[in-house]
Structure formats: structure tokens, C-alpha cells
Amino acid sequence: AQRVTQPEKLLSVFKGAPVELKCNYSYSGSPELFWYVQYSRQRLQLLLRHISRESIKGFTADLNKGETSFHLKKPFAQEEDSAMYYCASFSGNTPLVFGKGTRLSVIA
Amino acid sequence: DTGVSQNPRHKITKRGQNVTFRCDPISEHNRLYWYRQTLGQGPEFLTYFQNEAQLEKSRLLSDRFSAERPKGSFSTLEIQRTEQGDSAMYLCASSSHGNTIYFGEGSWLTVV
Numbered sequence: 088a089q090r091v092t093q094p095e096k097l098l099s100v101f102k103g104a105p106v107e108l109k110c111n112y113s114y115s116g117s118p119e120l121f122w123y124v125q126y127s128r129q130r131l132q133l134l135l136r137h138i139s140r141e142s143i144k145g146f147t148a149d150l151n152k153g154e155t156s157f158h159l160k161k162p163f164a165q166e167e168d169s170a171m172y173y174c175a176s177f178s179g180n181t182p183l184v185f186g187k188g189t190r191l192s193v194i195a
Numbered sequence: 196d197t198g199v200s201q202n203p204r205h206k207i208t209k210r211g212q213n214v215t216f217r218c219d220p221i222s223e224h225n226r227l228y229w230y231r232q233t234l235g236q237g238p239e240f241l242t243y244f245q246n247e248a249q250l251e252k253s254r255l256l257s258d259r260f261s262a263e264r265p266k267g268s269f270s271t272l273e274i275q276r277t278e279q280g281d282s283a284m285y286l287c288a289s290s291s292h293g294n295t296i297y298f299g300e301g302s303w304l305t306v307v
Contacts (some may be wrong), residue, residue: 096235123298130198131238131286173237182251183227183296185237193300 089114089145091174092120093186099166101194108159108189110174118176120150121183125171134159134172146168164193197221201287201300207305208277215273218231218304220289227270228296229262230286238286244270 090113100106112118122134135143137150137157148159157174171190177183200219208214220227225246230238241260242252245269255261261275264270274281284301 091237093237097215130300131296136295173284175237178248182240182243182254185230187235187237 089118089176089178089184091176091184091186093172093174093189095189096187097190097192099192099194102166103163106159106161106164106168106191106193108172108174108191110157110159110186112155112157112174112176114155114176114178116178118178120148121175121177122146122148122159123173123175123185124155125173127170131173164188164191166193166195169193197287199287199289199297201285201299201302203302204300205303205305207307210274210279210306213273213275214277214284214304215271217269217271217292218258218287218289218299219269220287221291221297224289224291224297225267226290226292226296227264228288228290229270229272232284232286232289232301233282241272274304277304279306282306 092111119135123131124134125131146161150157169192171188173188174186175183199280203282228243229241232238240254242262244264247264259275262272288296288298290296
């Protein structure tokens with residue numbers, strides 16, 4: 088069964104500091120990986136997906152198949168980045184499976 | 196707003212009562228998903244539809260939970276004989292042919 092692990096429940100960083108939110112997945116095939124974000128009082132929304140290889144709001148994520156990881160990174164955190172971040176994966180007809188999420192708090 | 200719409204947004208019910216949530220997906224999205232989210236957890240998959248066909252329902256939490264999408268458009272999630280453990284956020288999402296999944300704002304259920 089697919090499993091997505093986000094080891095940190097809470098990550099606090101100072102404004103301007105680099106951010107790395109960790110995500111590891113377990114799946115033997117070729118999953119698609121996503122990062123979703125939920126800002127306070129807003130709906131869950133897609134931040135980025137690995138196949139598009141985009142940089143959204145300064146965030147990037149690289150799929151490392153050897154380490155089965157898809158860590159989310161940003162070089163300089165901003166206060167408006169404070170939110171819940173969820174890593175998710177799916178493959179073929181399987182449902183999108185989410186990790187438990189990491190709350191990012193950016194301190195001014 | 197043409198996003199995924201859910202109602203009611205909040206529901207407080209007494210234990211043992213039945214509740215029904217409605218989801219209107221983004222127009223012409225053929226896939227519709229239901230998830231549940233409790234505090235401190237990520238969204239947990241419950242079931243999904245492709246058009247009117249329910250393709251996966253083994254993850255529904257018990258036989259008290261059922262979902263329908265009779266005409267391939269809106270969907271309902273019903274919980275019968277609610278229990279306090281059913282208190283959670285129920286999320287609906289939709290997508291087109293397995294592409295990006297878009298979520299609604301969710302329906303909060305409190306069972307007292």
C-alpha cells in the first residue's frame with residue numbers, strides 16, 4: 088500500500104531562512120508526487136506537482152527515486168508561507184494518499 | 196466562484212441521527228472524491244466516482260457511510276446513526292481524467 092511520511096509536525100524558521108519540508112513515500116511503481124498547501128481558513132490547494140517541475144511561490148521539490156523522497160524547499164522563507172503543507176502521492180487508479188502534514192511557522 | 200462547492204459547511208447533530216453532505220464538483224470534472232480529515236491528520240481517502248460509477252468504496256469507514264453520484268454531477272455522502280467518532284471535516288474534491296485534484300472548503304461535522 089502507498090504510504091506518505093512527513094516526519095515533522097511543526098517546523099519553525101525565521102523570515103529569510105531556508106526551508107525544507109521533508110516527505111518520503113513508499114511505493115514500488117512510479118508514483119506522481121504533489122505538495123498541497125492550506126493557508127489559514129482557506130481550502131486545500133495544489134502547490135506543485137513533480138511532473139511539471141515548476142517553481143511556485145519560490146518553492147521547488149525534486150523527486151529522488153533512490154531515497155524515495157520529495158522534499159519541498161525554499162531558499163528564503165516569508166511570513167506569508169506560514170501554513171499547513173501536505174505531501175501526497177498517487178499512481179494509476181489508486182487514490183491520492185496524503186501525509187499527516189507539516190505546519191510551517193515563519194517567524195518575523 | 197466555479198470551484199468545488201460543499202454544503203452545509205457546518206453541521207452539529209446528535210448521536211444516532213443521520214446526516215447528509217452535498218458536493219458540487221467543478222463543471223465537467225468526471226472524477227469526484229470524498230476524504231475525511233481529523234485534527235492533526237492529513238486527508239484520508241473514503242471513496243471516489245468516475246462519472247456516476249463508484250469505483251472505490253472499500254475505504255468507507257463502515258457500512259454506516261454511503262455515497263452517491265446519481266447523474267454524474269453532484270454527489271452526496273450520508274452517514275447513518277452518527278457516532279461521536281464521526282466528528283471530522285469531510286472534504287470533497289474533483290478532477291478531470293485524473294489530473295490535478297481540486298478541493299472544496301469542506302463540511303465540518305460535530306456529533307454531540
